[in-house]
Amino acid sequence: MRPWYFALALAAAATWGWAWPAPTGASAQTAPETQEEEQDWQGLPPGKGREEVFYACAPCHSLRLVTQQGLSRSRWEYTLDWMVAKQAMPEIAPEDRKLIVDYLAEFYGEDRKAMGGPRKRRRRIP
Secondary structure, rough: OOOOHHHHHHHHHHOOOOOOOOOOOHOOOOOOOOHHHHHHHOOOOOOOOOOHHHHHOOOOOOHHHHHOOOOHHHHHHHHHHHHHOOOOOOOHHHHHHHHHHHHHHHHHOOOHHHHHOEEEOOOOOO
């Protein structure tokens, strides 16, 4: 995905208020155990950093925007820097930022582990 496509998608999400509400009650404080509680994580697979990713991303845009990316670790780092600099995202504490980037690189990296493998490249029509 080209950087400006991502920027455009984030801008559209912020403009039209595409965001998911934060979970409330017991499920916000404990690990999900039932299928109903699992719904609160919007499909993010269990792993170290899932909670940080959810609460850093969901207030501003849909988690679908995150999960469809398939970016390298360095692109995730760049994306966080860009959102802080250009989209008024609050700074993330260094220890949380490491958890977030580690989680995103593991599950939504270029190999797209959480999505069943790498995405297929579409053939461009000349």
